[in-house]
Amino acid sequence: xxxxxKRLEIPDVILIKPKVFEDERGxxxxxxxxxxxxxxxxxxxxxxxxxxxxxxxxxxxxHFQKEPYAQAKIVRCIRGVIYDVAVDLRxxxxxxxxxxxxxxxxxxxxxxxxxxxxxHGFVVLSDVAEVxxxxxxxxxxxxxxxxxxxxxxxxIQWPVENPVVSEKDKRWPTLKELIEKDELx
Ligand SMILES: Cc1cn([C@H]2C[C@H](O)[C@@H](COP(=O)(O)OP(=O)(O)O[C@H]3O[C@@H](C)C(=O)[C@@H](O)[C@H]3O)O2)c(=O)[nH]c1=O
Numbered sequence: 001x002x003x004x005x006k007r008l009e010i011p012d013v014i015l016i017k018p019k020v021f022e023d024e025r026g027x028x029x030x031x032x033x034x035x036x037x038x039x040x041x042x043x044x045x046x047x048x049x050x051x052x053x054x055x056x057x058x059x060x061x062x063h064f065q066k067e068p069y070a071q072a073k074i075v076r077c078i079r080g081v082i083y084d085v086a087v088d089l090r091x092x093x094x095x096x097x098x099x100x101x102x103x104x105x106x107x108x109x110x111x112x113x114x115x116x117x118x119x120h121g122f123v124v125l126s127d128v129a130e131v132x133x134x135x136x137x138x139x140x141x142x143x144x145x146x147x148x149x150x151x152x153x154x155x156i157q158w159p160v161e162n163p164v165v166s167e168k169d170k171r172w173p174t175l176k177e178l179i180e181k182d183e184l185x
């Protein structure tokens with residue numbers, strides 16, 4: 001199989017390590033293969049691909065889309081290095097409110113599968129980073145949701161001290177506020 005699938009501390013979040021074929025020309029790798037991904041438990045139909053570029057210290061997140069536009073994501077860093085985070089917002093989950101964080105980079109070529117029901121974000125650790133990701137539901141601006149990146153109850157250990165955050169991302173609610181509003185999965 002051209003991929004190794006590793007379930008993380010939140011077992012529904014899966015780190016994907018592709019098999020990289022290097023030769024004198026460069027490299028080749030498969031980045032998505034429906035039958036293999038489905039066998040590993042990644043079952044969505046991925047209907048949209050996204051690409052963003054960010055400078056050092058930029059933090060995008062923590063984002064999700066509300067039902068019925070919730071999105072699973074397969075995230076990959078094709079240039080530079082990011083610290084990528086998924087926070088479990090599924091209220092009946094044994095890992096509700098917990099997060100996992102991994103380094104994704106152009107060097108390790110790892111990908112992160114994040115199911116529906118999670119908030120997702122990343123911070124850039126290189127001068128520039130380009131991130132591409134597949135999602136299994138289309139963008140629906142009226143259904144955007146978020147969790148504040150520095151929520152003390154989630155306590156994400158971001159490896160950048162003063163990240164660059166958009167005005168929109170400064171205004172997301174805390175986990176407690178999401179619970180009060182029942183804006184969970
Ligand atoms: C996410 C998205 C944004 N846009 C537009 C809206 C806006 O004008 C512009 C920038 O949007 P944002 O500031 O929300 O982009 P960004 O902060 O990069 O949002 C992304 O962050 C990461 C962490 C995710 O997990 C993604 O799902 C997505 O929420 O792009 C689309 O047209 N389609 C999309 O799917």
